[in-house]
């Protein structure tokens with residue numbers, strides 16, 4: 209799929225033609241893996257970009273592939289690890305507990321996930337630019353093993369593009385695909401990471417050979433010998449890296465303000481702006497979208513707490529309990545985050561009142577029905593934290609309907625989707 | 639990305655940076671030279687096995703996913719993205735690069751000026767790609783705090799800054815060269 213194109217458009221005139229590419233080069237790789245050589249297709253098919261020397265920039269070389277690949281590899285590793293963390297926090301297996309500190313933990317990890325994914329866009333495109341000529345390698349497959357290697361490269365590139373594209377589209381809350389974003393982005397993340405590790409394994413000899421700058425000097429890296437006094441007049445790796453660095457810098461500055469609030473002013477292309485929204489805080493799901501307007505406006509609303517000594521309280525009774533004000537960020541899985549001041553009752557006070565044991569897990573049920581986040585569970589690591597509140601107020605005002613009125617959960621170091629809004633009842637699980 | 643095109647400036651094509659004769663052209667990695675040390679062989683085997691396991695785990699998980707309904711939809715997006723890059727985006731980039739470097743040979747701006755300009759275009763294109771979802775998303779966002787900015791205008795501002803910096807870069811280098 210990746211090797212057949214016969215466009216003549218890309219130019220080049222085969223200046224590299226005589227490089228001794230005889231049959232002696234068709235090597236069966238040594239080592240223990242058996243391989244089956246494949247016949248070379250007729251030379252007449254070798255046209256357009258398939259011709260020797262069709263691509264002439266000296267920057268399509270292994271050293272540049274390694275230099276750019278390293279950066280891309282780091283960015284994919286960061287995305288994979290932070291993505292895995294976010295997944296585990298939302299689908300917490302029984303054997304795993306997360307601490308409620310540091311307060312900013314999830315804000316940083318998910319902010320990093322999205323920011324790194326955005327920075328990876330120019331990294332990936334430059335890497336693919338560097339190695340693009342290899343798409344037209346001749347013969348397209350020397351052997352069965354070579355064909356499989358190329359297939360694995362197709363998997364890597366497809367999965368890498370898929371992850372960046374779907375992530376970028378998801379953060380503007382647009383879902384133009386016929387599948388559920390979250391699980392598919394997660395599983396293809398494993399495919400991309402696996403294919404990347406495999407790629408590093410396949411290329412390891414080349415990578416080790418070019419890990420350090422070699423004795424080679426790219427023609428243009430040296431100062432101009434050319435007459436006109438201009439600086440270097442052939443492409444230089446340094447120039448390529450300058451463009452790459454500028455691209456990463458621009459796309460990062462243009463978006464990272466959605467989570468690094470002081471940069472909000474320069475983040476002209478960010479999908480969110482920290483101060484924009486009801487009570488100066490962005491909203492993901494409004495009360496109208498969640499279809500909870502009727503129950504939350506019901507003056508008879510009461511919070512029910514089920515437990516050894518269960519009870520129920522009206523909003524006025526909740527407000528009569530000891531109130532605490534904490535500054536905590538809302539950190540959305542979509543990568544934006546914003547800090548706010550929340551006032552309300554400590555969850556642990558409510559649980560103590562219900563006679564819950566210290567290590568009890570709390571189940572929180574929202575008035576919103578039928579959403580994957582309608583029911584949320586919180587282990588004692590979170591419920592005992594004095595910063596974990598049933599919030600009744602936000603930034604000095606009564607909690608806005610879109611922020612979860614009459615009451616919502618706010619806890620440190622937790623994905624926004626687990627900060628349950630429009631709380632209906634809580635159950636102590638023992 | 640669009641920069642430093644496969645262009646026609648007189649680069650020495652026999653790049654001296656591939657000492658390994660086995661890989662002197664577009665050959666594949668399995669033909670790698672220098673007998674790999676045992677450490678490299680072991681590392682390769684481990685990386686290969688771990689990588690295949692990761693791919694297998696991802697595919698198995700995907701096929702097993704209850705929420706996962708349209709498997710052809712996923713396949714279409716995977717293949718579509720690959721084709722969009724390899725057969726459309728990359729082709730445009732290389733054609734643009736070659737055209738910019740080859741137009742009016744011997745006349746017009748020096749190759750380094752053209753290349754610097756292409757570098758500026760690359761930065762602008764990166765910003766455009768990042769802004770694209772916000773620009774082409776159909777319908778109104780679900781609430782006013784989603785996509786609160788004027789992305790078309792803001793992208794124009796970013797382009798303005800990028801092109802201005804590119805122009806200044808070229809001017810400064812010309813000025814320096816003139817003095818040097």
Ligand code: HEM
Nearest residue numbers: 269270273274277278280281339342361365368411414415
């Ligand atoms: C998402 C991550 C990456 C993607 C999508 C990617 C993509 C590619 C592609 C498409 C090729 C051409 C393969 C061929 O057709 O033979 C390639 C080659 C290569 N890559 Fe990567 N790569 C990635 C990460 C890395 C990393 C982390 C490194 C190592 C530091 C690396 C080093 C190399 C090397 C050495 C080559 C061979 C270049 C040559 O011989 O000219 N890549 N890569």
